Structures are given as structure tokens and as C-alpha cells.
Amino acid sequence: MGLFVLRRFGVMILTALCLTFVVFVLTNLEPNLEKLAKTQGNARMSDEQVQTWLSNRGYDRADFVKYGEWLGVLPGYVIEGADGETRSRCLRPGVDPEAAPRFCGILQGDWGFSTVFKEDVSKIVLTRLSQTGKLMGWVMLVMVPSALIIGVLAGMREGSRLDRSLSTVSIVTTATPEYVSGVIFITVFASSAVGLKWFNGSATSAMEDITFLNFTLPVLTVALYGMGYIARMTRASMTEVMTAQYIRTARLKGVSFRNIVLKHALRNALIAPFTVIMLQFPWLLNGVVIVETLFNFKGFGWTLVQAAGNNDIEMLLGVSVVSVFVVLTTQLISDIGYVFLNPRIRIS
Amino acid sequence: MDNLTWTGSLGTILNPALVVAAGLFAIAVVLQILASLVVEPYRAQTLPDGRLSRRGGVTGLIERAPQYLLWALILIVLGYLVGGVVAPYGKAGIVGAVSKQLTPVWIALVATYAVSIRYKRRLGLYGKLFDSTVGMIGFGIVMFWVYTAFFSSVGGMIATHDPLSQVSGLKNKLPGTAVPNATDFAMGAHYLLGGDNLARDVFSRMVLGSWEVVKIAPLATMFAFMVGITLGVPAGYYGGKLDTVLSFLANLILAFPVILLFYLLVTPEIVMTGIPSYMAAVLFVFPVLFAMVFLNARFRTDPKKRNVILGVVVGAMVWAYLSLISQPGTVMAFLPAALDLFNIPPGILVVFVSVVFVNSPTVFRIVRGLTLDLSTRDYVAAAQTRGEGPWYIMLWEILPNARGPLIVDFCLRIGYTTILLGTLGFFGLGLPPESPDWGSTINEGRKLLSIYPHPALPPALALLSLVLGLNLLADGLREESLRD
Numbered sequence: 061m062g063l064f065v066l067r068r069f070g071v072m073i074l075t076a077l078c079l080t081f082v083v084f085v086l087t088n089l090e091p092n093l094e095k096l097a098k099t100q101g102n103a104r105m106s107d108e109q110v111q112t113w114l115s116n117r118g119y120d121r122a123d124f125v126k127y128g129e130w131l132g133v134l135p136g137y138v139i140e141g142a143d144g145e146t147r148s149r150c151l152r153p154g155v156d157p158e159a160a161p162r163f164c165g166i167l168q169g170d171w172g173f174s175t176v177f178k179e180d181v182s183k184i185v186l187t188r189l190s191q192t193g194k195l196m197g198w199v200m201l202v203m204v205p206s207a208l209i210i211g212v213l214a215g216m217r218e219g220s221r222l223d224r225s226l227s228t229v230s231i232v233t234t235a236t237p238e239y240v241s242g243v244i245f246i247t248v249f250a251s252s253a254v255g256l257k258w259f260n261g262s263a264t265s266a267m268e269d270i271t272f273l274n275f276t277l278p279v280l281t282v283a284l285y286g287m288g289y290i291a292r293m294t295r296a297s298m299t300e301v302m303t304a305q306y307i308r309t310a311r312l313k314g315v316s317f318r319n320i321v322l323k324h325a326l327r328n329a330l331i332a333p334f335t336v337i338m339l340q341f342p343w344l345l346n347g348v349v350i351v352e353t354l355f356n357f358k359g360f361g362w363t364l365v366q367a368a369g370n371n372d373i374e375m376l377l378g379v380s381v382v383s384v385f386v387v388l389t390t391q392l393i394s395d396i397g398y399v400f401l402n403p404r405i406r407i408s
Numbered sequence: 409m410d411n412l413t414w415t416g417s418l419g420t421i422l423n424p425a426l427v428v429a430a431g432l433f434a435i436a437v438v439l440q441i442l443a444s445l446v447v448e449p450y451r452a453q454t455l456p457d458g459r460l461s462r463r464g465g466v467t468g469l470i471e472r473a474p475q476y477l478l479w480a481l482i483l484i485v486l487g488y489l490v491g492g493v494v495a496p497y498g499k500a501g502i503v504g505a506v507s508k509q510l511t512p513v514w515i516a517l518v519a520t521y522a523v524s525i526r527y528k529r530r531l532g533l534y535g536k537l538f539d540s541t542v543g544m545i546g547f548g549i550v551m552f553w554v555y556t557a558f559f560s561s562v563g564g565m566i567a568t569h570d571p572l573s574q575v576s577g578l579k580n581k582l583p584g585t586a587v588p589n590a591t592d593f594a595m596g597a598h599y600l601l602g603g604d605n606l607a608r609d610v611f612s613r614m615v616l617g618s619w620e621v622v623k624i625a626p627l628a629t630m631f632a633f634m635v636g637i638t639l640g641v642p643a644g645y646y647g648g649k650l651d652t653v654l655s656f657l658a659n660l661i662l663a664f665p666v667i668l669l670f671y672l673l674v675t676p677e678i679v680m681t682g683i684p685s686y687m688a689a690v691l692f693v694f695p696v697l698f699a700m701v702f703l704n705a706r707f708r709t710d711p712k713k714r715n716v717i718l719g720v721v722v723g724a725m726v727w728a729y730l731s732l733i734s735q736p737g738t739v740m741a742f743l744p745a746a747l748d749l750f751n752i753p754p755g756i757l758v759v760f761v762s763v764v765f766v767n768s769p770t771v772f773r774i775v776r777g778l779t780l781d782l783s784t785r786d787y788v789a790a791a792q793t794r795g796e797g798p799w800y801i802m803l804w805e806i807l808p809n810a811r812g813p814l815i816v817d818f819c820l821r822i823g824y825t826t827i828l829l830g831t832l833g834f835f836g837l838g839l840p841p842e843s844p845d846w847g848s849t850i851n852e853g854r855k856l857l858s859i860y861p862h863p864a865l866p867p868a869l870a871l872l873s874l875v876l877g878l879n880l881l882a883d884g885l886r887e888e889s890l891r892d
Contacts, residue, residue, distance in 0.1 A: 071656070078660055083672065091677035221471070222444045225437065231883065235876035237827045239834045239850055240868040246854075247861035254861060261858045342665065349667045350834065354854060361667075365835070368671030380668060387663045 065396070072388040076381065083380045084127050087373045093119050096371045100175055116141030118149065130172065130377065132165020152180075166381070172374030176366055181378040184363060189382065191267055192348055192359035195278060198270075199344060203283035203290070204337055210287070211294020212329065216321050218299045227295065233288030238350040242281045246354075249277060263357040278355045282347040286340050290333055297332040301325045331401045338394035342387045409591075412584035412598050416501030418491045426484050433477040436470070443470045489514070498593050502584045502600055506611065509566050509595070513555040520551060533815070536888040543884015549877025553870070557622035560615045567612035568596045571844040578603035580860045583610075604849075604863035605856060613844040614866040620845035621874065624756070625825040628763045632825075633818060634695040635764065636771025641802045643772070644779025655776070658769035666766055667831065673762045674837040682739035684758040689733045689740065691764050696725045705800040759838040763828050767821060774817055778810040785809075812889040816882045823878035830871050846871045 086092070097113045098105055105113065114120045118137040128134035129149060136149030150164035152173065164170040171181035214226035236244075247254070250261035260274040301307065302325055310324050349361030356362075360379070367375035415423055450463040450471075462468060492504025493511055500507070507514075521538075528535035537543040560566040569575075577588050583602040590597040601611040643651040661669075678684065700722050707714035727749070734743035735751055752760070782788065783806060791801045832838045833847015841848060846867035853864025 075656075075660055075663055079663060083668075086672045086678070089677065089681050089683075091680045092675075095677055220444060222441055225441060231879050232876060235823065235879050236872050237830060237875070239830060239847075239854075240872045243850060243854060243857060243861075243864050243868045246857050247865055251858050251861050253859055342663075345665050346667055346831075349665070350831065353835070364665075364668060365671070368668065371677075376668075376672075380664075383665045383668065384663050387665075 061396075061399075065392070068392050068395070072392070075388060076384045079384050080377055080380055081127055083377055084130065084373070085123055087371055087376055088119070088123055088126065092371045096175065096373070099370055112142045115139075116143065116145070117147055128165075130165050130374070132163050132167035132170070134165075135162045136164045171378045171381075174367070174372050174375040176370045176372040176375060177363075181374050184375065185360075185378050185382060188358070188360045188363045191357070192352070192361065194266075194270065195275075195282070195348060195351070195357065195359060196344060198275065198279045199282045199286075202279055203287050206283075207287040207290035208294055208330070208333060210291040211333065212298050212321070212326065214291070215295040215298025215329065216302060216325070218302065223295075226291070230288035230291040230295070233284045234292070235288075236285060238281050238285055238347045239354060241284050242277070242351060242354045245277045245281055261355070263355040267358060278351045278357060281354075282344060282351050285347055286343060290336055290340060293336040294329065294333040298325065298329040301329040304328075331398065334401055335394040335398050338390045338397065341390040342383075345383055345386060409586040409593070409597060411586050412498060412502050412505065412600070414501050414584070415488065415503055416495075416499050418488065418495065418500040418504060422484055422487050422491075426481075429477055429480045429484060433474060433481055436473040436477055439470050440474050443467065497595065497597075502598075505595075505598070505600055509568060509600070509611075509615075510556065512559045512563065512565050513552060516555045516559075517548065517551060521548070533885070533889065536891075537881075537884055540884040540887050542880050543888060546877045546880025546882070546884055549873055550881055553618050553874045553877070554622055556615055557618040561619035567609075567615050568598075568600060569609035569612045571608065571613045571616045572842055574607040575599075575603070575609075576607060579607040580605060580856070580863070581607075583862055601866050602862040605852060605860075610849075610863050610866055613849055614846070614870055617844040617846045617849060617867055618870065618874070620839070620843065621826050621829060621871075624760060624763070624829060625822050628760050629767065629818060629822045629825050631691060631695065631760075631764045632767035632771050632821070633814070634698050635691055635768040636775050637807070637814075638694045638698045638701075639768075640772040640775030641779050641807060644776040645783050645798065645802050645806065647780075651776070654772065658772045661765070661769045662773075666828070667835070669766060670762060670832055670835070670837055673765070674758050674832060679754050679758050684754065684761045685733060685735060685738050685740045687761045687765060688757060691761060691768075692729055692732055696722065696729050699725055701799050702803050705797060705803050708797065708800070755838055755840055759829070759832055762838075763825055763832075766828065767825060771817070771821070774813070775810070778813060779806055782806045782809055812886075816886045816889065819878050819882035819885060823875040823882075826871065826875050826878070 093114055094110055096119075097110045101109070101113050111120070116139060118126070118139050121137070125134060129136050138146065138148040140146045148160055150160040150162070150170070152160075161168065161170075169182075171185065173179070174181050174184055177184050210226050210230060214223045214230075217223060246261045249256050249259045251257075259272075259277050261277070263274050263278045265271075266274040266278075307320060307324055310320050315324070345361070348359065349364055351357070352359045352361040353365055360382070363375070364379045366372070367379060413419070447467055450468075453461040455461055463471060488500070488503050489507040492500040492507030493514065495504055497505060497508060524531065524535065525538050528538045537547055556566060575587055578585060578599055581599060581603040583600065585599050585602060587597055587599065599609050599611070601609075601614065604610055604613070639654055643654045672678070673683070700718065703718055703721060704714060707717060727747075730743055731747065731749035732752070733740050734748055735741060735754065735757070736745070736748075738754060779802070787809075788801055788805055791805050796805070829845065830847035830850065833843075833845050833849070834851045836848065836851055839845055839848055841852075849867040850864050850871075853860075853867070857864055
């Protein structure tokens, strides 16, 4: 088990390195750097001005060197620019140049400086993640229990009317991406023209203070899309368990249907959905980006959109590190959890 | 000119009926679900004369009521649609006018169903689809959009206005508003589903937007399948280092959040660097490779026949491939214009490539898993003993036996690709902003959503119905392919 986790950890770090390097190369392409220079400097810069702007800030060097600096294995640049000003990678506004460290990469705990938000990347990532964490937490609280209940109810009697109605519901929710359900929800529940006006169509105020009014719609929107999928998986696993030998034995012994479902079937039927729920996290990340844009909730997904739209290199790298970490950790947890939950694998 | 109401004079009879039937249906469904929790399921008995018994009394009624009410609902909805087609323009309101515009689609749908049901025993898996209600409903919805897309863009029928033309005075106007200078009461006299923020017709844009999806989604999914199959089958069959490397790469792409990938790949800056062209050159080579290996494995024993078939098929495919990737004005402009069959606008190419790129790792994983499972079968061992080559076994023994799950996944994946295309449009990536595709239209409509919901709602519902149709179709296919 220890070796397995260790190996997975190694693969995880390799994946993270590859991914961040890909992001690095893509954001450091010539036209992207030009865009960065024009948004940061001014939009009417000539080509030479763009070149000097970039070389003053060390952007015109080889990708590997820059990537090494970002990682913290190479010392950060100190460049005396053409305009006579000395710039250093490790220097932050308002810090004494002498006190700046030589290495400043992710290994030193320095995530870089966001060019859009004018703040440390680590700080932004932390505050934004905590906002998104709230959203994710509520989504999980809504999505997982309801999906499991729907799946178990549908799967306990395969082919029954209840099964068919619930399966239809879950197919409909899997066919409704967040931007569709969000639009429908806002129209029905929040629109000032025709709607019921029960909830707010914007979740901006939820960043300070979560209320039922401003947070219901975003949470429902994200939860709905994932719910159908988990419910269908639960249903499949439940129907499989319900046809197992030991369920038949229990039935022949005269155990009541309720006890068969609750005591004999449920635990075994919930092993497969566990891994599905864990693997659902990366998908939630996507949903979160859409919902945060739609409801104007300034969390992690919103930050991603802002950073990507402005080619904020270090912010994007920070965002990708976090998302890769989320994806790979959930995969790891789902693998380990599967081993722990399944007695057949655990004992052998 | 008068504005249209939703149902016109037809509504005076049908609207109350619809409300009553829908209300009763909702109550009946709830009752039925509650009853199914309490009452034991009924097992039908065969009566002596060969008929089946059914449950009587109140419980039986509760069980059957939703079915009857559903039929009533369907009849009423059909009443609206048929009434709209038959009645003169405007008499049956907006619903009727829309239905009238869609007349070619209705005719094509009825014809398709009539022919398919008539000959369903001879049509293989496609024919079996018409044995399952779910599959039939799904197929109907999908074909509805396919026909709509086809007739509106190629046939130039359905849409009432140009999707880009703006009519002053109709900005954000409600559904059914009359066009100011229209004189006669006929097609094009109204904005059937209202006007959007730039005073364009919402209905025409929605209808023509379906073409953007129908054009890209199935083709992109097919390419993703080609890539996934060409790499996944050998990875599963050979295993070892090849498998390790390919699986690592697939997991690498899958670990990317899709939206981050889109934001990095689908930008005008990336198009400028020519990366999409290079990616297209790599990704589109897979169908050619696949066809080559596929045919070679089959006709290897008969070199003469093989050379002819390979020459014709692969020659045509290579030509198509070269004209696909060669594009004047980009990094890949090598083919003279006379030989270049078609050109894809760079904006569409980048969307296409990135959608294929995102989808293929998942297909790879599915195909690899299926191959791992199937390569332990006896018929594979038999083929190995016969001395068949590895590619013959992979492509002619294993692949045909994996077709069931692959066809089902193909349908689901077209739906997923549709969602991805919508996501791209929603973030304003790739396609030009005035493009009528559903994602872009939703993106445009969402800015004023709480005041004017009508521009965003039709494309949202259209996308929902298409994806739902594909999911139902996949479900029907799965059911039918499991049956035998």
C-alpha cells in the first residue's frame, strides 16, 4: 500500500510538472507575450517598444530558463533594463532590493506575482479558493445525498414505475449543462420580467454573506448536472447488488424488503458511487467556472477566466497547479478509498 | 399590423384542455410514485384464454392514469402543431406559425419513421431501435434537429429572417412582435420568438444555430473516435511500455481542466502562431492511418487486390487530408489552389481541433479497457493459433466485438461535444461573436437575462433538447444491443 501511494505520488508530480510546462509554453508564445505587454504597458506600443518592454522584464529568454526560475531551481533574473531601471524577479513593490532573495520559485513557496490583480498569486489563490470552497461544499451537501437517494430508490426495483420516472429525471439532468440550467433557473426564479422573483440572479453578495436568497441558484445549477450522473451510477450498482445471491438468500429467509435494502444491499451498492463522486470533483471545477461567470461570484473559476483572458502567466500557472492537484488527489483518494471500502480487496 | 399571441384562436379551445390535462398528469405522477412506495408490485397473470390480467380497483387506476393522461397531453400538443400547419398564418399564434415554418421537418420526420418502422426487421441495429420507446423518442429529437439544421441552412427554408440582419425598432422586443414595415400577413411579418439585443430574429438564429452544431459535433466526435481507436486498441493489445506512455499522455490531457485548456488553445493569438494547424496535421492523420492499417490487415493475403483498394481509398483520403490541413494564409499553405478541395475558416478549425483533442483521451481509455477485456477471449486465441497478424486480430477480431459499447458511447459523446461547443460559445471563444451558434447566443443573451430572458432561452432549450435526445438514443441503443 505504501509503495502504491508513493508511486502514485511520483506520477502525480511528473504530471504536474508536464502540465505546468505546457501551460508555461502556451502562455509564453510570442503573440501572447505581445498581448501581455500591450495590456500591461499601453495598447498603442510599437513593435520595438513591445520588445524592450518584454526584454526589460526578462520575458524574451528561453522557456526552460524562465520555467526553471518559476520552479525555483534557477536564480531569479536581475536585469538592468534599457530604460535604466533595474528589475528583479524576486523583487516586490515596496521591498528593499538588497533584501530580495536570490531564488524565488514554487519550491521556495513563492507562487509569483499576478499582473492582473497586482498581488501575490498565493494570496489570491487562497482567498479565491476559500470562496469556491464554500460553493463546492454546499454543492456536495446538496448533490451527493440527493443523487444517492435517487439512485438507490431507482435501483432497488429495476424496471418499476419509480425506476423509470427517476431514471428519466437523471437523464434530463445529465443533458442539462450548467449554462443551460443556469439560464433557465434565472429566468424562472430570478427574472424581474416574468419570473417568480424568489431568488437573486447574482451571487456577488454571497461572497461576504451567504443567504438562502443569493446562493440557492448557483448551488442548484452546479449540483444538478453532476447529480444525474452519480444517480445513474448508483442505480446501476444498486441493481447489480439486488440481483446478487446473498440478496436472494435474504429474501428467501423472509427478511422484509426494507431491511434487505437498508441492511444488506446499501453498503455494497455504495462502493462504486464513491469512486464516481471522487472523480466528479474535476468536473465540478468546470461547472464552477461556468457558474461563477454566470452568477458573477468572484471565486477560483472567475479568477481563471480573468487570468486566461489577460494572459496573466503566473496566475494561470498557479491556477493550473491547484487544479491538477485537485484532479490527481481525488483520483488517488478514489483508488485508496475503493480498496478500503471493498472488503474483498482489503482482506486479500 | 397586429402582434401575435402565443396560441391565437386555436388556444381558446386547446389552452384550457392543456392546463387541465397537465395538472391532472402532475397529480397522477406524484400519486403513482407515492403508491409505488407502499403497494407491492403487481405480477400479471396469464388468464386461461391467453390474455394477461391487470390490476383493477383504485390501485390499478392510479397505476394507469399517468399513461392515459400522457396520451391526452401528447394529443393536445399534436393539436397545436397540426393546427398550426393547417390553419392560415397567424390564426394559430406563435406556436402555430413556428410549426408552420417547420413543415418540411415534420414531413421528413414522418417519412423517416414510416419507412424505418415498415422495414425495421431488415435494418439491423438501426431497425431494432424502433422496438424501444426511449430510443424512438431520442431518435426523433435528434432527427428533428438534424432536419432543421439541414433544411434551414442548405435548403434555406425554415428561418424567417436573415440571422445577421437587424430590424430597427425590434431590439429586445417580445415574441410575436410584428416587423414595422411588413404589409401582408405572411411569413416574415413577425419576429416569432422576439428580437435580441441587436434587434435580430431569435427564432431564425436558433434554427440556423443548429447547423453549427450538426456540422461540427458528429464530425469532431468521429475524429476523436478515430484517434482513440487507432491508439487505444494497440495500447490494450500490446500493453507494456506503449501502453504506459500512451496512458500517461491520456491522463495528462484529462488532468487539464477543460476550460483552462480551451482558454489556452482557442484564442486568436494561438491561431496566429499556427498551433491549431499543426495539431490538425497530427490529429487528422489518424483516420488515414486507421484506414490504411484496417484495409491492409484484411487484404494482406491478396497483394493485387490490396494494392488497388489501398491505392484508391488511401489516395482519396490523403488528398482530402492534404486539402484539409492546407490553408492559404496560415503556416500550412503548400497545396496549390487548384488542388485544394476545401478550406476551413481558422476560427472553426481551432474549435474543431480542440474539441477532438479534449475528447480523444477519454475514447482512448474506453477502447483500451474494452481491448484489455476482449483480448483474453477464445476467438482471439484461435486467431493467434491460426497465425493471423496482430493488426488483423486487433481490427477485425477485437474491434467488431467492441462495437456495441462504442456505438452507445458515440451517441453520448456527440451530446458531450455539443455541450463543449456550447461552453466555448458561452465564453466567447473560437467562433465569431455574431455566429448564430447556441453557445454564443446564450452568452449574448445572459447579459440582460433578468430583464429580457427571451433571447437566451430558446437556444438554451434547443441545446438541452438535442443533448437529451442523444442521451435517450444512446439509452435505447444500449437496451437493444444488450438484448441479443
